[in-house]
Amino acid sequence: xxxxxVLYEGMTALDAVGPYEVLAxxxxxxxxxxxxxxxxxxxxxxxxxxxxxxxxDHPTTDLVLVPGTAQLRLVTERSVLHEWLSGLQTTxxxxxxTGSLALGAAxxxxxxxxxxxxxxxxxxxxxxAVPVAERVVFxxxxxxxxxxxxxxDFALTLAGRLAGDLVGQGIQLxxxxxxxxxxxxxxxxxxxVELVRSAAVVA
Amino acid sequence: xxxxxVLYEGMTALDAVGPYEVLAxxxxxxxxxxxxxxxxxxxxxxxxxxxxxxxxDHPTTDLVLVPGTAQLRLVTERSVLHEWLSGLQTTxxxxxxTGSLALGAAxxxxxxxxxxxxxxxxxxxxxxAVPVAERVVFxxxxxxxxxxxxxxDFALTLAGRLAGDLVGQGIQLxxxxxxxxxxxxxxxxxxxVELVRSAAVVA
Numbered sequence: 001x002x003x004x005x006v007l008y009e010g011m012t013a014l015d016a017v018g019p020y021e022v023l024a025x026x027x028x029x030x031x032x033x034x035x036x037x038x039x040x041x042x043x044x045x046x047x048x049x050x051x052x053x054x055x056x057d058h059p060t061t062d063l064v065l066v067p068g069t070a071q072l073r074l075v076t077e078r079s080v081l082h083e084w085l086s087g088l089q090t091t092x093x094x095x096x097x098t099g100s101l102a103l104g105a106a107x108x109x110x111x112x113x114x115x116x117x118x119x120x121x122x123x124x125x126x127x128x129a130v131p132v133a134e135r136v137v138f139x140x141x142x143x144x145x146x147x148x149x150x151x152x153d154f155a156l157t158l159a160g161r162l163a164g165d166l167v168g169q170g171i172q173l174x175x176x177x178x179x180x181x182x183x184x185x186x187x188x189x190x191x192x193v194e195l196v197r198s199a200a201v202v203a
Numbered sequence: 204x205x206x207x208x209v210l211y212e213g214m215t216a217l218d219a220v221g222p223y224e225v226l227a228x229x230x231x232x233x234x235x236x237x238x239x240x241x242x243x244x245x246x247x248x249x250x251x252x253x254x255x256x257x258x259x260d261h262p263t264t265d266l267v268l269v270p271g272t273a274q275l276r277l278v279t280e281r282s283v284l285h286e287w288l289s290g291l292q293t294t295x296x297x298x299x300x301t302g303s304l305a306l307g308a309a310x311x312x313x314x315x316x317x318x319x320x321x322x323x324x325x326x327x328x329x330x331x332a333v334p335v336a337e338r339v340v341f342x343x344x345x346x347x348x349x350x351x352x353x354x355x356d357f358a359l360t361l362a363g364r365l366a367g368d369l370v371g372q373g374i375q376l377x378x379x380x381x382x383x384x385x386x387x388x389x390x391x392x393x394x395x396v397e398l399v400r401s402a403a404v405v406a
Contacts, residue, residue: 005250014224014378017250021217021351024248031249040243040253045227046234047208047220048253050243097379118379135383147379148224152352157385166395169386173399175217176300176321176350178389179382180338182360183372186381192369196376 001028001162004064006081006099007035007051010074013043014148015067015096022155023063025171026163034058036080044069055084064090068097068117068148072203075102082106093142094158096151098201100144104129112139117147119200147200152177204231204365207267209284209302210238210254213277216246217351218270218299225358226266228374229366237261239283247272258287267293271300271320271351274405278305285309296345297361299354301404303347307332315342320350322403350403355380 003023005016016033024031035041035051042048064085069075075098085093085106095103100116103109104127114129115121115137124131135146136154145154156177160168188196206226208219219236227234238244238254245251267288272278278301288296288309298306303319306312307330317332318324318340327334338349339357348357359380363371391399 012224013220017216017220020250021215021248024250033250045224047223047227047236048255050251050253052251135381146381147377149355149378149380149382153383153385160385165386166392169391170395170399172384172386173388173391173396174350174403175352176388177352177382177384178338178349179352179380179384180356181375181380181382182356182363183368183375185376185379188372188376189369192373193376196373200377 001026001030001063002061003029003031004034004058004061005031006064006066007033007041007049008074008078008081009041010071011041011043011067011069012097012148013045013047013049015099015151016049016065018149018151019065019096019155021175022152022159022171025174026159027167032058044071055080060089062090063092063094064088066095066099066102068095068099070201072098072101072120072123072201075099076105078102091141094144094154096145096154097147100124101127103142103144108142112142113137114139114142114144115146116144117200119197204229204233204265206232206234207237207261207264208234209267209269210236210244210252211277211281211284212244213274214244214246214270214272215300215351216248216250216252218302218354219252219268221352221354222268222299222358224378225355225362225374228377229362230370235261247274258283262290263292265293266295266297267291269298269302269305271298271302273403275301275304275323275326276406278302279308281305294344297347297357299348299357300350303327304330306345306347311345315345316340317342317345317347318349319347320403322400
């Protein structure tokens with residue numbers, strides 16, 4: 001099973017690395033880190049990840065995942081990425097966070113239910129998608145996850161669908177995913193929500 | 204605030220990238236990715252991360268984080284890492300997953316409460332540490348997290364201690380950490396637990 005993780009300058013590292021840590025553990029998984037050019041790309045908070053093959057190397061795949069970024073133009077205006085995505089033969093087209101806006105801009109979400117980071121949810125309708133405020137949204141062969149850390153929930157859910165619940169639960173045990181978040185998102189003060197909303201996505 | 208993430212060949216990427224995505228968002232955070240030599244390191248399931256400075260570049264820091272690996276010898280036998288850790292002047296010494304065994308081997312956990320991946324918990328006592336089956340364990344200036352994904356809970360907890368709960372909760376909102384794991388770890392069948400135990404850590 002060939003799995004492509006798109007990497008690009010300015011992306012959010014955890015959007016890709018969370019699902020990678022799950023999906024790379026699927027039996028028979030063959031993972032590639034794909035970008036416009038081979039070599040390191042800088043992510044939005046400093047860590048560098050390495051692109052090991054280019055878009056041209058992969059006309060087909062079983063699964064592609066596009067991570068997000070706070071700088072929306074990096075996913076809404078990347079014509080090379082959009083062209084590749086729109087021509088890619090793939091069984092599963094997936095995204096984490098604002099990566100779904102790249103799927104939308106490539107014309108892959110028209111009429112489909114999809115999600116993205118909560119602070120960018122209203123932007124999905126620009127691409128004909130139906131925005132859904134859920135953590136993981138499946139519609140046909142498309143799967144989109146909400147912001148950043150939601151990629152882990154998405155990937156475990158997908159792992160269960162692809163390889164069975166015992167494999168999904170086994171991977172969850174392997175990465176000891178038994179979350180204990182110290183805060184509640186639902187209880188966040190409205191002022192804090194607005195502060196984070198204005199910082200979380202930049203057009 | 205200077206924060207060092209140790210990177211090494213064979214590590215588990217999410218152990219570092221989870222906490223990085225949280226701690227790099229702290230006000231005034233200055234993050235570095237430190238290893239034996241500059242350049243890309245391969246992680247245990249394929250993605251490559253880039254070391255941007257060497258141990259010698261950093262005799263002091265505010266915080267150091269050591270990620271883990273399934274191949275325990277990579278953390279228990281890395282004398283260059285142990286020597287550096289034991290001489291490092293730091294306010295916070297931290298680890299995720301089996302990274303705590305490196306802290307132990309460096310003599311930093313003697314008599315301290317600490318945790319690690321559930322499948323390796325019994326190994327902590329070899330270094331004089333008191334193994335604790337909790338997700339995040341603080342003891343003095345040492346903080347250790349359980350397996351892989353526990354680094355996110357650890358980092359958010361630490362962010363709250365360092366910068367206040369409003370900052371911690373704001374970062375949690377930013378990375379939309381509102382987990383919905385598809386499976387329960389507590390309900391895993393005993394046979395699956397034993398299967399994962401034997402694969403999760405290799406001496």
